[in-house]
Amino acid sequence: MKPEERNRRIWQVVGEIPEGQVMSYGEVARRAGLGRAARLVGKALQAAPKALALPWHRVLRADGSIAFPAGSRAHREQSRRLRQEGVRIESGKVRESVHVDKASMDKLLWSME
DNA sequence: TGTATGACCCTGA
């Protein structure tokens, strides 16, 4: 698979994450058909055109923590955006309950094809 | 070919 194809898939998955909910890098990778290539998701987001206006802030580590270094600008920006959507954050981590629920997941599966 | 480096993941202690 070509690099652009991978990115396209990743961007689509990320773009479909419902507001107020979050998904881990690993989940995004699997949903995009990339197996365990969780690290690629980060790369893809890094390379994502700003014009796409992707909800990148809704992507977190598997344990619910923010991937950027604590204290960094990006870290603050991400927590700000999440809080703005009503997502509770405690010491760099989000609460268990906000992960994408089953209903939303089914919807995502449908929108793929 | 070989090594290093990530917006990562998982398990066991």
Add this chain to the structure above:
DNA sequence: CTCAGGGCCATAC
């Protein structure tokens, strides 16, 4: 809860 160690996949040199 934290930490270490090994796994994973693509890229860059």
